[in-house]
Amino acid sequence: MIRILITDKLAQEGIDLLKRMDGVEPVVKKGVSEDELAEIIGQYDGLIVRSETKVTARVLEKPGKLKGVARAGVGVDNIDVPAATRKGVLVMNTPGGNTLSAAEHTMALLLAMSRNVVPACNSLKAGTWDRKKYTGNQLNGKVLGLIGLGRIGMAVARMARGFNMKVLGYDPLAAPPDAEKIGVEVTTELERIFRESDVISVHVPKNEQTLNMIGAAQIEMMKPTVRLVNCARGGIINEAALADALAKGRIAGAALDVFPKEPPEEYWFKDLANCLVTPHLGASTEEAQIEVAVEAAQILADAIKGGPVRNALNAPSTPGAAPPQVMQYAELGRRIGLVASTITPGHIKSVGVEYRGSIAEMDVDMVTLNFSMGLLQKHFDLPLNMVNTPVLAKERGISIDVTKNTASKDVAGSFSAKVVTDKITRTITGTVFGGALLRIIEIDGFKIEVTPQGTALVIFNDDKPGVIGAVGTVCGKHGINICTMGVGQKAEAGQAVLAVSLDKAPNAEAVEELGKLDFVNELYVCKLD
Known part of the structure; x- marks a missing residue:
């Protein structure tokens, strides 16, 4: 018997749908405390909530039988999605109902x-x-x-x-x-x-x-x-x-x-x-409440029974599902996507990625998907994953052209992304050294080497003496350590790129001070973790 716990007010139509399903028992317990929920959650296969119940890391610490949580609504601020992912618990919502x-x-x-x-x-x-x-x-x-x-x-x-x-x-x-x-x-x-x-x-x-x-x-x-x-x-x-x-x-x-x-x-x-x-009434219609209740009940029951997974906001990790090299490049792709989304202003017109060398000989769908997640994440207020990213990208008319070339260039293997917007074209290339060290090695043709982790600072600047010292001085003044640094120059054009990874994000005052340095043309702060 599949038992599904409902802890918030849910339209009766959703509860009735579960009652009509063979082998499914809905259990309604409204107003449970965090302590009580943490104690009983492992007895249930699924949980349906609205916005009142807080599904915290503590609640999910011992998930027991729990396989999925469905939010009857859109926002999942009341659900600790990373904690659920670590425990292998699916989190789903009902974005269309409202x-x-x-x-x-x-x-x-x-x-x-x-x-x-x-x-x-x-x-x-x-x-x-x-x-x-x-x-x-x-x-x-x-x-x-x-x-x-x-x-x-x-x-x-x-x-x-x-x-x-x-x-x-x-x-x-x-x-x-x-x-x-x-x-x-x-x-x-x-x-x-x-x-x-x-x-x-x-x-x-x-x-x-x-x-x-x-x-x-x-x-x-x-x-x-x-x-x-x-x-x-x-x-x-x-x-x-x-x-x-x-x-x-x-x-x-x-x-x-x-x-x-x-x-x-x-x-x-x-x-x-x-x-x-009005007091946040956008979704407060009887019809919407029924629609999200029925949809939450249906998608949760389907997922628990091993059927199609719809509206998933997370994807439980599957170690060993891909070769280690692909997994490393998938993480590199995600981080390059985050950098590209930050340093490429404007509306996306086209996106292309290129695999060269050893990685081009492998199945790289996971890498391309992770890049897409990084590129698009800031434009959505729900977590992107392998399930919802392709759907959301398609809705906006965004597709990614993929090319492969088994001939290596400069390094044994590399991943490059080119993003074209109505304002600018950016290219970023990265590689994985020694099977584990992620590096960005080129931005817009500027040869650099920087670790894409934590917070990265990317500065497009005039090529002149004193740039590194001035940036380091401002960072030091604000208690920020530089972890890795890459400098790329185009001497004939008098232009350069400075990319640094920092041990913490600069505050608004530090960013303003950096932006006022006379050699800075463009300044971007990229949050990668």
């Missing part, structure tokens, strides 16, 4: 703002009939600027086209092939979104690149009649800058369903009539 609900909520907020629904309702309930004061605006013909063209962003685009809105779309990674087919004008210039839109809606994950993506400088570019909507993640729009702009009437309005901390510590919006807020 899509329409989140998109509809975006449109609901947009309509409510445009037609002053909330203040007009409150005014009439208070006994005042005032049609003139609450005159609104049509959506017809207005420009909707979408930042993020994933599942939800594309769903919003389709709905907005139904209102005859002009949709201008930007995606930090790459626009899906279907975007233009449904009437989205795709742009690679984020500033166009800020300058041309009547409404701006964000649909990107929160990460280092998108945190405070919209601040005071971006708001200054906008029309005074613009309205902002955030049903994605709190913190993408800087709250202090937004509050100031709303208070001063610099923009027409904003609607927020998400906040950096939930519930908010400060209700800064309570006296702002032009700020519409």
